[in-house]
Amino acid sequence: MEAKENQGELWEVFLQTKPGQAFKHVGSVHAFDKNLAIENARDVYTRRGEGTALWVVPSKEIVAVTANEAEYFFEAADEKIYRHPTFYSMPEGVKNM
Template identity: 60%
Template sequence: MESGDKVWEVFVQKKPGLAFKHVGNCHGYDKKMAIQNARDLYTRRGEGRALWVVPAEAIVAVPLDDSDAFFDPADDKVYRHATFYTIPDGVKHL
């Protein structure tokens, strides 16, 4: 990687209204070059209708050593679980 060349994470939306999905990454000196490279790499066969490119250093993640505590289901808060509530007899769909 040359000086000034950054890594960009690429997200593609297949159709309007659908969620964007992470498909990989590309390199580019700036956002214009990153978008062009992402288009060439990830949408050349019509796989998407919209792109997001995000500088890789802008993405924040939970450190692996903290993940157990971070994703603890908090079993002491039963009101957060759907089983805590009673469903009235007349309700067919929630």
């Protein structure tokens, strides 16, 4: 099907719900430029005071690892169990560790 009209680029929306917290992906909006993108994101995702800060990012700029690749991509970390605190043995009675 031919697309007859232009409804703008896709932008991903990230919201920080409280100061100090990490930004979280909440969805996406269509917009023609960054000003419209941030205003559309406000109207669509923060009608009830859900956030204190907002980011929008053009979807095409996001670099992703696909689920098919994930197993190979993250494999290296699986072998390095000494990165977890539970790997180490500790003498009985040790405190504040």
